[in-house]
Amino acid sequence: MLVLLELQSYNDFTMPFRLLVYMTAIWLDHFKNCDKNKRSQKGYRLPAIMPIVLHNSERNWTASCKFSQMISNAELFGKYVVDFEYALISVNTLTESKISNSNTLIDNIFLADKKRTRQDWTDNIAELMHRIRAMDTNDLNEWITWFSNVIRKLNEDERGELITQIKEGDEKEMCSSFERLLNKEKAEGWKDGREKGKVEDRAEAVIELLEDLGELSDSLKICIMEQTDLELLKKWLKAAARAKSIEEFEQAVGLVHI
Structure with a gap:
């Protein structure tokens, strides 16, 4: 089974359609790369995909979770209309104590995503970095990929420096660099974000x-x-x-x- 995670900070009423496009692309890639003889057999199956939307806004999610609700007059065709429903997880409803019970990739994305202000980050950076560096290598690399998108306003050298320190550097030095880069992010990018x-x-x-x-x-x-x-x-x-x-x-x- 594959898990499709979509991080969303605001309501997107086209979400069911977007997820359908993503899932179709995944299935198409799987089909194209599968042996032709294997996929022509009766027992050939596409992989199951579990679509999940992670909502990280303080406002309620009001978009539909079912694809059929985007189809005009879907009720007239009953079971013959393409339909699926995605799982919705509101990060805002998860307490930090609950997230902190384990140390998975998703836990640490949730935990980092709950840091909404610079003060939140600077107050908790040492603990967060300690958790992140305790993850296995694959999860650490995935977290860094996610975080790189968060700090995309930094130049390549700055991002490279921070990522190297997250992976290998002294924790105290790493936290100092992180705070310095957060100051830059605040000055250059947070105004646009606000x-x-x-x-x-x-x-x-x-x-x-x-x-x-x-x-x-x-x-x-x-x-x-x-x-x-x-x-x-x-x-x-x-x-x-x-x-x-x-x-x-x-x-x-x-x-x-x-």
């Missing part, structure tokens, strides 16, 4: 208000989540708070045809 977070939070707040009025179409949800203009989202939030129906909101903000 702005993106504000946009996502505002869009999700609009959706939450509208969901109190009724069921939203996927197209409307996608339209709101794809909006990146913070000032416009502020106006939409006010409109959603005043609206007595979803239709009234759409008319107020000019989304009548969404």
